[in-house]
Amino acid sequence: MIIDKIIGNTSTISLEGRTTDLLLLEWFETTKRIQRKHTQQGMEIAIRFLKEGQRLRIGDILYMDDARAVVVDIIPSDAIVVSPRSLPEMGSVCYEIGNKHLPMFIQDDQVLLPFEEPIYRWLLAAGYQTEKTHTKLTNLLNANVQPHAHGNSGGSSLFSKIMSLAAKER
Numbered sequence: 001m002i003i004d005k006i007i008g009n010t011s012t013i014s015l016e017g018r019t020t021d022l023l024l025l026e027w028f029e030t031t032k033r034i035q036r037k038h039t040q041q042g043m044e045i046a047i048r049f050l051k052e053g054q055r056l057r058i059g060d061i062l063y064m065d066d067a068r069a070v071v072v073d074i075i076p077s078d079a080i081v082v083s084p085r086s087l088p089e090m091g092s093v094c095y096e097i098g099n100k101h102l103p104m105f106i107q108d109d110q111v112l113l114p115f116e117e118p119i120y121r122w123l124l125a126a127g128y129q130t131e132k133t134h135t136k137l138t139n140l141l142n143a144n145v146q147p148h149a150h151g152n153s154g155g156s157s158l159f160s161k162i163m164s165l166a167a168k169e170r
Contacts, residue, residue: 120132
């Protein structure tokens with residue numbers, strides 16, 4: 001079965017009276033435009049999204065008839081959880097992680113990223129409140145990276161702008 005659009009989400013559409021057939025995805029598969037997978041009940045699904053930037057989320061309904069609905073779920077994975085102690089620290093950790101061009105997730109006022117031992121050690125050494133956990137990475141930040149320079153470019157950096165905004169909100 002070829003899927004080219006998302007029908008809706010279980011948060012807004014009732015599946016009462018239908019069997020739920022889960023399509024299990026790794027966090028990094030949620031942004032792939034073209035892929036072929038099997039649901040838990042063995043249905044072959046070919047996803048072919050034409051638009052850039054389409055992303056699958058937990059609860060997305062890809063197929064539905066009177067008897068069954070194919071619904072997306074995310075497989076838990078090892079993750080680094082950073083719990084910032086203040087808004088400026090949130091800005092700082094997001095800047096540092098973003099500057100390394102790593103995928104970042106924001107869930108329950110925490111910053112999560114896929115586990116990598118060197119990054120975990122670096123965050124601990126930098127003094128951030130950090131732990132390793134096994135969880136679903138669900139809320140990927142949509143990072144529209146703008147061109148920037150590393151070093152003294154003569155203007156204010158993105159980091160200094162974030163810190164200024166955070167200081168104003170106190």
